[in-house]
Amino acid sequence: MHHIGTFVAFDQHSGKELNKVLNCAQGPGASMPVGYLGSHQLTLLQFPACPLPETDEKVGYLAGVLSTPGITGYLLMAVIILLGWFSRPKGRRLSYRVFYAMHHLLVTAWVLLLVVHAANDWVGVGVPVVLLIAGLPILSYGFTRAKRLYLSCLKIELVKVVRSESGQLLRLDVDLPRSYRLATVGEYAYINVPKASCTEWHPFTIAGIEVVDGVQRITFIIMAAGIWTKKVHEIIKPEGERAVLHIDGPYFAPAVTIQAHEVVVGIGGGVGVTPFLSFLSHIASDAASNFKRAHIFWTTRTASDYKIMSDLFSKLEERMQTRGGKLVLHLHTTPKGSIWKGDGIGSLFDLATRHIWQKRVATFIRKDPTMIPTIARYTRMPLHAVVVNDILHSGNPVAIPVGRPDFTRELKAVGNQDTHADVGVYVCAGEPVKQSVEEACVACNMSTTTQKFHFNYERFS
Ligand SMILES: Cc1cc2nc3c(=O)[nH]c(=O)nc-3n(C[C@H](O)[C@H](O)[C@H](O)COP(=O)(O)OP(=O)(O)OC[C@H]3O[C@@H](n4cnc5c(N)ncnc54)[C@H](O)[C@@H]3O)c2cc1C
Numbered sequence: 001m002h003h004i005g006t007f008v009a010f011d012q013h014s015g016k017e018l019n020k021v022l023n024c025a026q027g028p029g030a031s032m033p034v035g036y037l038g039s040h041q042l043t044l045l046q047f048p049a050c051p052l053p054e055t056d057e058k059v060g061y062l063a064g065v066l067s068t069p070g071i072t073g074y075l076l077m078a079v080i081i082l083l084g085w086f087s088r089p090k091g092r093r094l095s096y097r098v099f100y101a102m103h104h105l106l107v108t109a110w111v112l113l114l115v116v117h118a119a120n121d122w123v124g125v126g127v128p129v130v131l132l133i134a135g136l137p138i139l140s141y142g143f144t145r146a147k148r149l150y151l152s153c154l155k156i157e158l159v160k161v162v163r164s165e166s167g168q169l170l171r172l173d174v175d176l177p178r179s180y181r182l183a184t185v186g187e188y189a190y191i192n193v194p195k196a197s198c199t200e201w202h203p204f205t206i207a208g209i210e211v212v213d214g215v216q217r218i219t220f221i222i223m224a225a226g227i228w229t230k231k232v233h234e235i236i237k238p239e240g241e242r243a244v245l246h247i248d249g250p251y252f253a254p255a256v257t258i259q260a261h262e263v264v265v266g267i268g269g270g271v272g273v274t275p276f277l278s279f280l281s282h283i284a285s286d287a288a289s290n291f292k293r294a295h296i297f298w299t300t301r302t303a304s305d306y307k308i309m310s311d312l313f314s315k316l317e318e319r320m321q322t323r324g325g326k327l328v329l330h331l332h333t334t335p336k337g338s339i340w341k342g343d344g345i346g347s348l349f350d351l352a353t354r355h356i357w358q359k360r361v362a363t364f365i366r367k368d369p370t371m372i373p374t375i376a377r378y379t380r381m382p383l384h385a386v387v388v389n390d391i392l393h394s395g396n397p398v399a400i401p402v403g404r405p406d407f408t409r410e411l412k413a414v415g416n417q418d419t420h421a422d423v424g425v426y427v428c429a430g431e432p433v434k435q436s437v438e439e440a441c442v443a444c445n446m447s448t449t450t451q452k453f454h455f456n457y458e459r460f461s
Contacts, residue, residue, distance in 0.1 A: 002073060006122060007064030015052030015059055024121035025051035042119035050120055072117040079110045093461065097227070100200075111138065148201065151248050152192070154179070158242045159217065163233075165304040169221055169271065170233050173208070176216045176247065183209050183218055185282045186256040186275045189249020191220065196231040203460075205274035206250055208281035208312065218250075219281070221308065223271040254426075254458040255279075261424030261454075264294040265414055267407070267437055269429025273298040275458060276426070277309060283327065284315040292421070293326045295414055299433070303333040303400050306391050314393035330410070331400045333386070407440035415444055415451055422452045428459065 009018065019025035024046070043049070047068045052059060064070055085091070086102040111134055118129035125132060160173035183189070183206045190201035208219030224233045236243045255275035258264055259282070266276035276296045283294070300306070306313070313329070320327055385399040392398060415423055423444075427437045434457055441455040 002064060002069060007061050007070070010059040010064040011061040013058065014056045016054050016056060018059060019051045019054065022050060022052070022122050023124035042116070045116055045119040050122070068120050069117055069122065072113050076110060076113050076117060079106050079113065082106055148192070148248055152246045154246070156245055156247055158236070158245065161236055161238045162308055163238055164302070164308045166302040168224055168302070169305055169308055170224070170236065171308050172220045172222065172236065173217055174245070174247065176218060180216060181250070182216060183250035184256055185209070185259055185278050186253050187250035188253050189218070189247050189251065192246040192248070193232050193235060194244055194246070195235045196228055200228055201248055202228055205253065205278065207274040207277040209278060210281065210285055221271055221274050221277070254456055255428065257456070258424060258426055259290055261422070262290060262292045263414065263418065263421045263423045264291050265297070265411065265423060265425045266294070267297040267425070267427045267429060267433065269299050269433045270301070272428035272460065275428050277312065280316060281312055284312055284319050293414070293417065295328045295330060295410070297330040297332065297405055297410070299332045299334050299404065301333070301335055303386060303388070306331055306400070310391050310393065313391055317392055317394060317396065330405060331398065332405055333400050333402055334404055335402070407437045408443050411440050411444045411453060412447070415448065415453065419448065419450050422454060424454050424456065426456045426458070434459070
């Protein structure tokens with residue numbers, strides 16, 4: 001801005017003339033608006049000093065460029081460019097820690113530079129420039145820091161710790177003090193584990209909400225993803241001394257609208273299932289819910305991961321017999337290399353089972369076309385299933401298909417059950433799953449005019 005205003009004036013006018021309009025050159029009681037904190041505070045940082053020498057010589061453009069506002073202006077620009085560079089999605093993915101540290105460093109530098117930038121007090125705007133430009137963000141940052149300091153003093157009780165057999169997932173059940181507001185389905189909270197890092201607060205979806213004897217108990221599932229989460233897996237163990245942790249939340253997330261739909265499809269890839277587990281825990285706790293039909297898909301590399309939530313699934317099995325609404329869990333395991341590539345012993349097994357499945361599907365269709373089990377619905381590529389009976393406390397068998405769901409088929413099947421009911425489709429998974437579900441929604445919306453498939457997406461990074 002100075003390049004098109006102030007510096008041009010410096011080039012065309014003498015110090016004597018400029019002193020008449022520069023805010024800093026005015027004597028006490030002048031009618032100009034206050035420029036800095038009551039004016040004349042940072043005179044030591046003023047270059048050139050104000051008032052300017054009372055000569056008839058033109059001050060010159062370069063004197064403006066090399067002034068305190070000029071130099072700090074370039075530095076402010078450089079800081080903004082660096083902030084943009086370190087905030088690129090690619091950079092954040094590569095190292096969130098570097099992004100986080102640089103953000104704190106650069107934003108602080110930007111605010112300090114802004115203070116110095118206005119030290120010359122050339123223009124009066126009525127309030128300190130730094131407050132005018134960055135007042136609100138500084139206030140909200142200060143509020144967050146103060147709030148987290150307060151939250152660090154509250155005692156959070158860790159009541160249950162479960163590690164999945166694969167070692168990838170860690171489930172934490174914690175009791176919150178009464179000062180926390182009641183969380184709702186799909187929300188998330190920040191967790192701080194001082195033993196892992198005093199300064200880091202990481203966001204995690206609240207995967208379960210329960211009120212036990214008037215105390216709010218919430219569940220988190222933490223996947224060992226990077227430096228901090230791996231440290232937390234080491235520090236918080238199922239047995240032994242309970243680690244200290246702090247919680248900031250709950251906060252709103254896209255999945256909170258899931259309850260507004262009567263027909264819901266939730267698709268979670270790996271730990272992305274947590275928003276839907278929260279929905280399931282809501283249903284299991286018998287809380288009022290709008291839904292008539294819900295289909296929850298959970299795909300995971302290791303089938304034993306489902307066992308981490310066996311208490312919830314067992315409760316659901318019990319509850320669904322007495323309450324309204326229909327709930328279907330689609331648990332698909334997608335171990336690495338589960339897709340048949342046409343070679344090895346696996347291919348023989350795959351071919352043999354395909355043959356068996358196709359025969360079975362034909363028999364099912366002949367008997368009753370509406371009674372085809374999910375795992376047999378994919379006629380082109382039938383899925384094998386593992387039947388396990390250690391997930392439900394009742395010992396009832398649960399079939400876990402091996403392979404990805406065919407989302408277009410599945411969504412169409414959900415829609416066909418009531419062709420006039422809109423379907424809320426929620427996805428929390430990686431890009432490939434997101435894309436295939438989005439395409440499936442488009443295909444479904446194009447094939448019907450009586451219902452809409454509403455696509456919603458949330459991701460963790
Ligand atoms: C709203 C939300 C809900 C989430 N829910 C879950 C959940 O239920 N279970 C689960 O396992 N994971 C969840 N995550 C992801 C989890 O926050 C990251 O896996 C975790 O912070 C990774 O930290 P790290 O140091 O171990 O890994 P890193 O390798 O350092 O980070 C991996 C990625 O996680 C993200 N990340 C890292 N640190 C932070 C931070 N302080 N704040 C925000 N994002 C960060 C970055 O995108 C980074 O690229 C959620 C994320 C968000 C934004």
